[in-house]
Amino acid sequence: MSERAFDLTGIDLHYGFVKALDGVDFHVEQGEVVAMLGDNGAGKSTLMKVMSGAHRPTSGHIAVHGREVHFHSPHDAAAAGVQMVYQDLALVEAQDIATNLNLGREPLRKGPLGWLGFVDRKAMREESDRELDLLGVRTAPMHRPVEMLSGGQRQVIAIARSAVRVTGESNGILLLDEPTAALGYEQTRLVEGLIRTMAGRGIAVVLVTHNLPLAFEVSHRIVVLNRGRKVADIPTADTENDHVVGWITGSRPSMFASA
Amino acid sequence: MSDTADSSAADAAAAAGPSNEGPAAAKAPVHEKLPKSISSLIFIRDRGIIVLWLFLIALFAIWAQPYFFSVSNAMLILSAGAISSIFAAAIAMGVFSGALDLSVPGVAAFVGMCSAWMISHDIPVWVSLLAGLAIGVVIGVINARITLVGLNPLVVTIGSLTVLTGLAAVVGGGYTIPGLDKLAFIGTDTYFAIDQTWTVDVQPWFLVPDFSFQLGGFDGVAGPVFVMAAVFIVMTVFFTKSRGGIRIMAVGGNAEAVRRVGLSSDFYRTMGFVLSSLLAALGGIVTAAYVGEANPAASPGIIFEGLTAVALAGVSLAGGRGSLPKVLVGALILATIGNGLTIAGADPYWALVATGVLLIGALLADLMLTKAVSRRLVSVGNLSVHGKA
């Protein structure tokens, strides 16, 4: 836990006249889980979208593994090893789990059929089964269409779709925007385990959540945003629930001198 | 809640027992199976159209005997359904990829006129055909480019329908282009004709009245049937087996999902338009070949019949799902109804009435079945997530 996987400095972002982010500094290290907290509209999703390449900051610098980058699209971010799970899952309802997990990287059959672009569905299912096993998340059979899954299962599939892509590269970064919003107790624990597994493999994880117990449970560090500014950035072990709630609501003064 | 979910899944796994997918099951006991009641409902929803078709065939076999249930009449139905099923496939391409393409009749008329014009100017047949198909591809790309700017595909393709209808008339100076004998090989020519006939009498032992049917003595299979077969075989394989097909389906279901995994959703949406126009162009050429002349008038009936076939096949107009073989059965059902009612001596207008009633009935049945399935899925509650046991 030494190298900075992701390092953002002085990020400003305006939506028209709305200043959604105001001089935010943020970093995450390999193998570290950072919980990003804040009230509704604090700017969490916006900051995540800056990191995933969906939005370009009005000003500020972004560096991945110490190298400055300019993301023009999520594609650029993905090429740099960044994967994001959005609040809306964007799964293909009519297709099965294996297809959803493998969209864009479908294994082809061997030989001439493969040259013609024929997909090896059997390999795809087996590979998906294995990957979900490795992540410790078991859901329904791989050939079941996503539309027949429960909300929790879908959430798991959406996370797994991103997770299997970051594990592809060694030093990946996984951004999770409220991954447990729709989940019950069991499923939340499943996602928690998944986050630990990922971090244990050296992947940097940023977790946006409104679930404080979850944040305290899995994160190494907690970052709080309030109205577009970072008001706290502290190792999880060095803080407590009441302080964090204070920063979220704004009743506790910022850790940083206001500029 | 999670307790009951766990136990019901365990029950399901236990009930499924060792027959559960062989070795995979032993490795993965937590994979639950769907309950019988749900899987049989899904089976009815997914196979209902074939049952319906068989029912209609049985109905007409009795009602319109002995002429209906004969091989040569089956060929007539195939010929009648061939061209409309190619157009139905064209409409389905658009629907699969998430954009209903209404320009299909316009593409058919314009390309038919262009190819006919070339042939009547002594350009080699194969060049004229390939050029016609290429024009189809270009129109598809243009439709896509305009739509992807952010316009509604319905409006864009209605616009291009109008433009193409006008251009089709321009090509022939407002007249049809006759004398397409060189195209007879995909038109009126027939293959594998048999001269002899045999009549078979059947005496079933209960309920059904005696009936008879004929074997042999048919005029062969018409050219368009082969084109139809080729289109459906190639396209079905493409959509179920290939990367491109799977991604076009995915973009129709959820373009954002395709974008997020780093693919160009615009490319795959364009592919949908291109396939639609390509098949429309093919349909236009085959129509001209079958009729023996190219007609500049775009026929809106193509859209209605195509959409009816697509809807009968249970293909959601919202995009992203559907099966081409079922679209083919849908088109053949329409041809079967038209043919059967004619042979039975009913007023041909009843074919329209029957088709419309069938369409709405099929949609209602599909809706009710889908609702029943999701209601059961919720009440069973066995679709929760399970960690590795």
Ligand SMILES: Nc1ncnc2c1ncn2[C@@H]1O[C@H](COP(=O)(O)OP(=O)(O)OP(=O)(O)O)[C@@H](O)[C@H]1O
């Ligand atoms: N596309 C947009 N256009 C204009 N304003 C936006 C847009 N997206 C977000 N905002 C504004 O930016 C601010 C930050 O929004 P953001 O979605 O980042 O909040 P959040 O912290 O993720 O909140 P939540 O917990 O509700 O998800 C809000 O004031 C919001 O109204």
Ligand SMILES: [Mg+2]
């Ligand atoms: Mg948000």
